[in-house]
Amino acid sequence: MTHRTIAAPGGVIPAWTARLWDAVLDGDEFAAVDLVDAALDEGVEPESFLLDVVAPVQARVGAEWAANRLTVAQEHAATAINERVVAALALHPAARRTSRSAAPAGRITIACIDGEWHALPARILAEVLRLRGWQVDFLGAQVPTHHLITHIHRTAPQVVGLSSSIPTRLPTAHAAITACQATGTPVLVGGAAFGPGGDYAEILGADAWAPDARAAAELIPSIAPRTPAPQQAAIDDLPHLADQEYTMVSRTAGTLVKSIMTGLEERFPAMASYTPKQRGHTAEDVAHIVAFLATALYLDEERLFTDFITWTSGILTVRGVPALSLVPTLELLAQELSDFPRARAMITAALGTITAPPPGDAEPALPHDHGKPA
Known part of the structure; x- marks a missing residue:
């Protein structure tokens, strides 16, 4: 199967993004949810709010943690607020009208790889697809592969979208990809785990990769169906x-x-x-x-x-x-x-990537509590 990607266009709504960032940074869930109502009531498209406001704010949360300007606890709190924002948007009358007026596009399953707890990117994609007329089964974080396959047999989606941000879950992702494909269901993957250009998605045999939710939503309708076939062992795809x-x-x-x-x-x-x-x-x-x-x-x-x-x-x-x-x-x-x-x-x-310091042994710094987001 040919590996395909699609680039995402730019576009932001600076004022709303700045206001959501302030609310997230303050830990003010009520203010963040009120922004959803205000923006959509003023005519901001629900999809644009998801992709051009919520997604950039969440990306900034990760960048601020990496720069040591947010603690792990603040990162978790910010993510929880953004999850509540997405849930509020999905229930807003403007979002419901958009979903109901869209032409039916088919059925799709969106899930996170087993062991992957970062569900917000997948949730944003699920809501974008709903706005575009898809019947979406969003299975959430850490979905065991055998339960995913049971769901596929029961619902027969046109495509399965799998998300992972943690590279160490890639062997599990490979098993999930091949198991889905064995049912005849093509697989789109996304998330930081698959590399900045989706190179690891290609190695693992995914049908398609997209860098973000907008690109994924545009690419999914063109993904060709597969013919059911016996599931291959990992060594068949990766002889090394x-x-x-x-x-x-x-x-x-x-x-x-x-x-x-x-x-x-x-x-x-x-x-x-x-x-x-x-x-x-x-x-x-x-x-x-x-x-x-x-x-x-x-x-x-x-x-x-x-x-x-x-x-x-x-x-x-x-x-x-x-x-x-x-x-x-x-x-x-x-x-x-x-x-x-x-x-x-x-x-x-x-x-070879570690810059040489002044002469002398350095005590290992790993015992320091530098913290990682879960």
Whole structure:
């Protein structure tokens, strides 16, 4: 199946966007919901409010967290307010009129990959599609693949839209994509997990990828139906999995984390004085590194791992933690995986992305509570 994308046009409503941002930043849910009523009552199209106001505000929430200007708690509160805004918009008379007046377009299922809790982007797409006349089954966050397939058999949608923002869910996404396609249902995917240009969507065999809800809504009507066929095994699509590196790293992730923790304690005796909370943060962050490496091995995409290390370096830096603190963990991981050539090559490439500091060893900074949004 040919992998296709479509670019999204620009367009914002600066005044409404600024007002929603202020309400979100203040944690004022009532003010945010009142903005929906005011905007739609003044003639703003419901779809435009979703795509040109809510979506940019939510993107800014993530950017502000990454820049260390919002805490994890503030990020969660802001997201919850935006979810309430979308729900309020869906119930507004203007949105209902738009949906009812649109020509019937068919039935579609929208869901988040199992393990994916960030449901707002998928919810925005679902509401845009409803406004365009689609009968939408929005299944929400973290949908187990077997339940998704049961739903498909019961409802027979024309297309399934799958969302994921977390790259470590891509192996699960692959299983969901192929399971949906085995029923004869084409799959559109979206979300940050699939890469900025949708490259990982193509590797995983999705029928189409879109960068945002507007592009997805425009692309979906042109997605061709599929013929039901037996579901393929992952190795049929990704022959590099035959070397078992992904399997071994993913299955021994817990052991790898414990070994790296032991190695860090031997290198840095001061870790013996860390509190249980600090040790927990350290182990959690090491586990993230191992998980991203495993995912990169699954796709055979070095860039996925190096991009994650680059992103993590930036997150640490803005929080006053030297990026060099990642080096000991990566070196210990390379030692543990000395018999895995693809893994070692990826770790070496990741080490090359970390800017060299002044001479001298740096204590690992992973125990610092730099925080990640859930």
